[in-house]
Each structure stands twice: as C-alpha cells, then as structure tokens.
Amino acid sequence: MDMPIRTTDEVDLDRLNTALGFLVRLAQIKVYEHFFEECGERGLKPGEFSVLWVILHNPGIRQSVLGQRLMIKRAHMTKLIRALEDQGLVSRRIPDDDRRAVEITLTPSAVTMVQQAADWFFAYEGSIGSNLTAAERQQLTALLRKFIGLD
C-alpha cells in the first residue's frame, strides 16, 4: 500500500503542468495575494485603480467602452461606477447624441488622488515577477499582450 500524498511538492499535476488556462489562473491568484500583502492597507483595490486610471486617461469615456476594454461586465460596471460616484470620485453625464449612454469623468479631487495612487500602484506592479529576470519579465509581458489580443 503506497503512502498517500502529504506535502505540496509531492503532488503530481500530470498534464495540468502544461495547461495554459490552469497556469494563468494560478498566476492570477498569486498576483492577487501578493497585492494584498503589499498594498492591502492602501484602500484601493486593483480593479478600482484600473478603472480610475483609464478614466483619467480617457475623460468622458462611456461606461460600455470602459467595460469592454477592462473586460468588466455591464452589470458589474454599474455597481463599480455607482460606488465610485458615492465616494465623490467620478461624475456621470448623459450625452445629447445618445441618451442611453453614460460618459464618465474624474472629479478634480480624484485626479490628484489617482495620480498619487499611481506611484505605489505601479511600484507594486513593477515588483511582480521578481523571480524572473528583466528579459523574461518583458518577454512574459509581450506574450501576454499578444495572447490577450492587445496589439
């Protein structure tokens, strides 16, 4: 009778070892855990920051377009924007030429706040993948961009 597995590195993943979807999921979880270790106390989550950052760089962007680019579903986007509005960070405007749509802008105070948050956010982003060499890191970034279709 063989010994059952007791420790993590004994575990045999077999074909899962080279399954791209599986590896991406693990990478995503690792990134998230790493974020909350380092920036958990900052009060701004990765999703919130990226939404604010994109609005900063694309003032008046429509909710639907923002959602498409960040791959956030409409139903969820509504809640995110609503919460940001409640915090006084964004304002919504219904354009005349399409009264279904909503155009989103940062409030003046949010502009400075996001610019300051960018300091620690991108410092954190840079610290991800520190077990890779600079070349590997850049290669991984490029491959992910191509994989996602962001080129």
Add this chain to the structure above:
Amino acid sequence: MDMPIRTTDEVDLDRLNTALGFLVRLAQIKVYEHFFEECGERGLKPGEFSVLWVILHNPGIRQSVLGQRLMIKRAHMTKLIRALEDQGLVSRRIPDDDRRAVEITLTPSAVTMVQQAADWFFAYEGSIGSNLTAAERQQLTALLRKFIGLD
C-alpha cells in the same frame, strides 16, 4: 473640446499596457470566457475538473495539500469537496494517524468519468492561445511556470 472615446481600441491604457498583474487578470478572464463558449455545456467547470484530475493522480491526497497546490482556500475547498461528494464523485476518509485531516479519493465511477472528461478538457486547453505560434505558446507556458514558482 476634444471628442470623448467611443470605441474600444481608441482607449488609452497608458502605463497599464505593461502592467503584469493587469495583463494576467485580462488573460484569466479571456481564458474563462473562451472556456464557457466551448465547453459550457459539458457540465464540469475548470475548477472542478482540476480538483478531480489531481485527486485521480494523487489518491488519498489530503484536503489541505490539494488546496495548497491548486491555491484554493480551505473554506472554499470544504464546499467544493462537499459538492463533489454529494454527486458521488469523491469519498472522504479520516486517517488514523491524524484525525483532523481528510483523505480524498475518487469513486470508481468518477475515475472513468474524469478520464473521459480529460479528452475534451485537454483538447480545450490545447486550443487556448491559438493566436500564438507553437514556440510562443511553449515559451509562455514556461514563463508562467517560473513566475508561479512551479519548478
């Protein structure tokens, strides 16, 4: 007054373009969407399959070890295993040498089921990243493995 953004590819992501954590998140969402397009009707989700697959290859594995390897939190693992048990796919055994732990095994019917599911699951896994060349795909896999610390 400049025109607000109307279409997805006009959106300026600025520094987010090379932010590894952000790209990983997008990749993960893309994988998930792709999975449900192709395999949504199969009745077995990626998380469930990977749990069953790892139990198949590591019979008697402990719940905690399984969770560590797949990066699934204990609280969530309890629910997953419970659901699989309710479907008659796994059985739980409390070992004599540590009566806190739970050892998990596939039921005989689950063994054949998982082996069959592996056909379409890994076919799907192989279809991920079809916009990459074979070399790029392999490179991405290797980099992700190193990034995760799976070597």
Add this chain to the structure above:
DNA sequence: GGGAGATTGTTTCTTTGTAAACAAATTTTG
C-alpha cells in the same frame, strides 16, 4: 503528563462577479 500554540477543517458572513429580465433609447429594415 499537561498546558501553550499550531494545524485542519467547518461554519457563518461578506465581498465580488455573473446571469437573466427589464426599460429606455437608438438603429435597421421592410
């Protein structure tokens, strides 16, 4: 041996995100 602390799993509560049904406005098409 026995108490302090760690590990393992469970339960409960909350957060995050999705799905489906809906309403309003716009576009398409016959």
Add this chain to the structure above:
DNA sequence: CAAAATTTGTTTACAAAGAAACAATCTCCC
C-alpha cells in the same frame, strides 16, 4: 415612416470565493 431588432444601462437574484471565528486534534516543550 413604422415595426423589429439592437444597444445601453439598471435591477434583482444568484453563484463563486474569501475572511474571520470556531472546534477538534495534534505538536512541542517544560
């Protein structure tokens, strides 16, 4: 032009996943 189909955002209901508190067991150390 008017009916049909589509787009956009919201609401409601639900599923997936994590956090914290807890109970049971085990380990360590005196």
